[in-house]
Amino acid sequence: MSSPSKRILFISNGHGEDNHSSYVIETLLQLYPNLEVAAMPIVGEGNAYRRLNVPIIGPTQNMPSGGFSYINRLRLLTDLKAGLVGLTWQQLQAVWQYAPSCDLIMATGDTVSQGFAYSTGYRYVSFISCLSALYEGTLNVGPFIGTFLRSPRCLGVFTRDPYTAKDLKKQGISKAQFGGIPSLDKLQPTGKDLALKSDVPMIALLPGSRLPEAVRNFKLQLNLILEIVKIMPPENIQFRAALVPKVMQELATIANSEGWQYKDNQLSKKTEQGTVEVFCYSDAFNDILHNCTLMLGMAGLAVDQGIALGKPVIQVPGEGPQFTYEFAEAQNRLIGSCAQTIGQGPATPETLTEAAKCVAKTVTNESYLQECEEKGKARFGPPGASERIARFLLSHLGVNQDREQGTASI
Numbered sequence: 001m002s003s004p005s006k007r008i009l010f011i012s013n014g015h016g017e018d019n020h021s022s023y024v025i026e027t028l029l030q031l032y033p034n035l036e037v038a039a040m041p042i043v044g045e046g047n048a049y050r051r052l053n054v055p056i057i058g059p060t061q062n063m064p065s066g067g068f069s070y071i072n073r074l075r076l077l078t079d080l081k082a083g084l085v086g087l088t089w090q091q092l093q094a095v096w097q098y099a100p101s102c103d104l105i106m107a108t109g110d111t112v113s114q115g116f117a118y119s120t121g122y123r124y125v126s127f128i129s130c131l132s133a134l135y136e137g138t139l140n141v142g143p144f145i146g147t148f149l150r151s152p153r154c155l156g157v158f159t160r161d162p163y164t165a166k167d168l169k170k171q172g173i174s175k176a177q178f179g180g181i182p183s184l185d186k187l188q189p190t191g192k193d194l195a196l197k198s199d200v201p202m203i204a205l206l207p208g209s210r211l212p213e214a215v216r217n218f219k220l221q222l223n224l225i226l227e228i229v230k231i232m233p234p235e236n237i238q239f240r241a242a243l244v245p246k247v248m249q250e251l252a253t254i255a256n257s258e259g260w261q262y263k264d265n266q267l268s269k270k271t272e273q274g275t276v277e278v279f280c281y282s283d284a285f286n287d288i289l290h291n292c293t294l295m296l297g298m299a300g301l302a303v304d305q306g307i308a309l310g311k312p313v314i315q316v317p318g319e320g321p322q323f324t325y326e327f328a329e330a331q332n333r334l335i336g337s338c339a340q341t342i343g344q345g346p347a348t349p350e351t352l353t354e355a356a357k358c359v360a361k362t363v364t365n366e367s368y369l370q371e372c373e374e375k376g377k378a379r380f381g382p383p384g385a386s387e388r389i390a391r392f393l394l395s396h397l398g399v400n401q402d403r404e405q406g407t408a409s410i
Contacts, residue, residue: 006397007036009057009102010049011095011116013109015210016301018048020129020385021108023182024393025052027386032399038102040095042088042112058094061087096120103397104155106389114148125393127158127179133167134379135333141171149173155396158389162381180385183301184308187383192287194240195279201363203228204292204306205241205278208299208323214247215254217298217318220347222258224296224316225276226269227356234274237363240288241280242302248282293363298323300331307335308380310373312362315341316355336379338372 008028010021018041025037038057039049045060095116099105105124107117110131117124126149133139141149149157150173158179159165168176196202203225207217218241225239243251248265255262260269260278267278281288289295289306297303297313300322306313313335317325328341340358343351362368394401 005034005036006032006103006399007038007101008393008397009095009098009105010037010039010054011042011105011107011109011113012039013042013113013116014130015044015048017109017113017129018044018046019301020127020182021106022048022052022054023185023386024106024127024389025049025054027182027185027390028393031387031390031401032394038098040091040098040116042091042109042116057098058091059087092116092119104393106393111142111145111148114145118148118151118153121153123153123155123396125156125158125389125396126154127389128164129158129160129179129181131164132159132161132334133164134161134336135330138167139164139171141168141173149176156392158385158392161379163379178381179389180381180383181301181304181308182386182389183305184380184383185386187286187289187305187309189287189290190284192281192284194281194284194287194291196240196291197238200236200238201293202238202240202291203359203363204288204295204311205239205243206295206297206299206302206306207241207243207247208302209244210322211246211250213318213320213322214244215250217323218243218247219254219258220316220318220352221296221298222254222260222267222278224347224352224355224359225278226271227352228359229271229273229276231356231360232363234271234276239276239278240284240292241278242285242288243280243282245282248280251280293369294359296359300327303331303335303339304380307338307372307376308383310376312338312340312369312372312376314355314358314362315339316347316351317341317343317345319346336375338376338379 012018012021028035038055040058041060046056099120099122105117107113107124108127108129114126157176162178165176165178205221208214252262255267260267265280269276295306295311295313297315298318303313315328317328325344332339332341342355
């Protein structure tokens with residue numbers, strides 16, 4: 001006889017937050033297949049949920065800021081003109097209408113998603129995945145999110161790193177506990193052949209995932225590569241790009257506009273120092289991260305994942321809307337000494353020259369690379385976030401969990 005179903009609503013406000021929740025959902029369904037899940041992505045279209053065929057209960061829309069209006073408040077005006085207030089009100093109404101049919105709610109993100117969950121009047125679990133005490137040394141729990149996290153209806157508060165969990169407990173939020181980064185659980189190498197030369201440093205290019213910004217970022221990284229090979233000859237360095245499919249589709253156009261040659265997902269350019277090549281993949285993110293010496297990062301979560309594997313990052317600010325100097329500087333504070341940010345505004349030729357020198361210096365600094373391997377892994381804690389959070393949710397659904405068999409039942 002099958003077990004009675006349970007229902008959870010996932011609320012998230014950000015693309016990274018959608019991804020975190022989707023990994024938790026995958027683990028939940030493996031542990032308890034009868035579970036019913038639904039989602040309300042507050043920012044963007046909720047593609048991470050759609051890939052899993054998770055029902056979305058309210059309207060979604062991509063805003064001009066891409067969800068990054070907090071970095072530049074002027075972008076908030078463009079979102080308001082695009083209908084942000086009306087959209088948010090409709091989403092909130094959808095949550096209020098759906099919540100009574102749920103056994104539990106999980107909110108992933110900052111004040112907005114936590115506020116949505118709190119406003120339902122029902123039990124919820126908080127995963128403050130985008131907040132960290134590492135930015136400032138302590139997490140400023142303001143009156144709003146403090147109320148949401150301290151509510152007796154909030155059953156647990158998961159953090160992305162161990163330091164933040166300890167900090168919140170010191171602030172009297174005893175229900176805080178380390179969760180981690182769920183996507184780390186899926187970050188195993190697949191054995192993809194990257195055509196790597198042995199004993200030659202490999203640089204991972206991570207230009208981000210949202211167009212058109214990711215294309216601009218990638219072009220900037222190609223220009224940076226040309227500066228790098230002026231210092232390190234092409235035979236002493238190699239480059240692999242982890243791109244989303246939409247950027248892969250633009251490779252021929254990108255190559256044409258930047259003066260590179262394109263063939264079979266490979267870019268090449270003849271320079272005075274020799275021919276430099278960039279191998280591009282949309283299906284080798286895990287393998288590129290595991291095999292790289294360092295990252296050229298213009299992304300958020302992807303860089304966090306690399307740092308957690310012990311890989312350092314060199315960041316060059318772009319035009320945004322996401323990867324601006326403000327974002328990179330905040331990332332620097334989160335990651336610590338494993339990150340080096342070059343420039344204090346959109347990259348100039350001088351910025352790229354300085355960044356190239358930094359790359360050449362870093363890939364040969366064995367003590368620094370070893371330090372990043374140790375610090376990076378410690379900073380984000382061990383993997384296993386998806387299962388830690390999933391089992392906590394099941395425990396509050398009254399589900400008996402069999403750890404030996406990896407199954408769950410009422």
